[in-house]
Amino acid sequence: MSDAVFAQVGEHLAGVAREAVVAHGTLALRVEPEHLLEVVRALKEQFGFDLFVDVTAVDWPEREPRFDVVWHFYSTRHFARVRVKTRVPFADPTVDSLVPFYGSAAFMERECHEMYGIVFRGNADLRPLLLYEGFEGHPLRKDYPKQKEQPLVPYREVKP
């Protein structure tokens, strides 16, 4: 059942998707950041991918553009999964927010923002979520030192 949807999506988006392969039961699309909203609108409104599953990023420090931003969508009608990927550079890690399409996007984009420093254009609420206010850096980037400490409460001196 999902194969038919994948074929339709692949055909419809042939102009904008740089890659479209089906692997492990998921259709993986690679698009340019400027085509993101167009692709997501088609996925949601034409092909019924109504559940926004997840957004995250992958850091490739040796590569330019450095970050992959990865979205997963699920269709509660076709029971099919789509992964959309785009590449953004270190100097300007900005992509469009999916808040206009999915209510859950606002919350999940906050996590991706604090963990990788990806900026979601159009999401007005990118406050820290799992980390605390004033945390410096983006801990899931590969160059963030794992041993680094940023205590919110200063260490107390031990009296002899």
Place this chain on the structure above:
Amino acid sequence: MSAPLTHLPNPIRPAFDQGSTPGSVIVNIGPSHPATHGTIQIVAELSGERVLRTDVHCGYLHRGFEKECESHTWHNLIPYVDRLNYCSALINDFAYCEAVEKLMGIEITPRAKYLRTLLAEYSRIADHLTCIAAALMELGAMTAFLYLVTIRDYIYEHLADLTGARVTYSYGRIGGLAHDLPAGWLKRLGEILDEMDTFTGRVHGLVDRNRIFIDRMRNVGVLTTAEAVSYGFTGPILRSTGAPRDLRKDTPYLAYAELDFEVPVGIKGDNYDRYYVRMREIDESAHMIRQLVEMLPEGPLCVDDRRCTFPEKPLVYTEIESLINHFKLVMEGPQVPPGEVYSAHEGANGELGFYIVSVGGGVPWKVHCRSPSFVHMGGASKMLDGYQLADIVPTFGSINMIGGECDR
């Protein structure tokens, strides 16, 4: 002299610090509040007793799960994924192992497949029992709490017989399971399920048509199906709105395609429906387990694949190939080919997915956990706004937020 505590910075920035209407007050609930299960902070604007808007903050249990995963071998992560949802740790184990197995192109043995299905359903029962027991206790139903937690404790002890631990089992293995069932385990399983039917029957009798319970639960925290899908709700919360969406039925994995079970749904999407859907799912899980006990085939538990399965201990001590195989698996980890995969299981709370990226070798490049509790917290305000302050507690209980998987 250390700095006085009043000068410490606020760890959160609330979305609002001014009331929207004259006479409203802003109160802070949690994180150190028993009904927030210790890890959630809710900033709420109240008009009298009515909640005008809420701002939910999580992260007090954040411990860098995904960062930690990037410096351990694929096998070493199994104890970590256990600690995501510690009420149904086995489901996490199996979802993670399946993601890695997909990337390695491994098909598990029939016995492992059926046993994983059985244990996943057993864990789901334990998780639902915990959720309902806690939610009822917060409403003052102490007897129902004790009935349900009694059964949960039988299950924990019974799983300890199998795995050696009560809560965090580390029982899944890439390519199979840690070890086979001990003698007499299935017999005790049947006894516990029979006893559970008695106790859940008593809970049905105590609360289902109880006036106090209905007044607190009916028409409180209502969600429509469209809202639930838009805010990413899955699992019992989505089903309580009337949508029969269940990954076990829709995209069957493990042995679910061969089982006979129903997907219970609610009619209104309120707290009462969420309670009832979970109670019905316990019945369905027990029904599935009884089928699986009959279907469980004999045979090996782990695949015969030197990339991930440890050699038998006597062989490690007596022959060089097995010794080196063991050494390489411990020191370098299972060799997972480059690639990426997203694999989702129906967890007790909703869609539990693992997105893993490998660049080859024994250590993951990235492990991302799509946890249902985290996504549900993003939509929690939808269920809290507009109701009474006292409704926050039962509504929050019916979401069943698990701090370990929400904050990771």
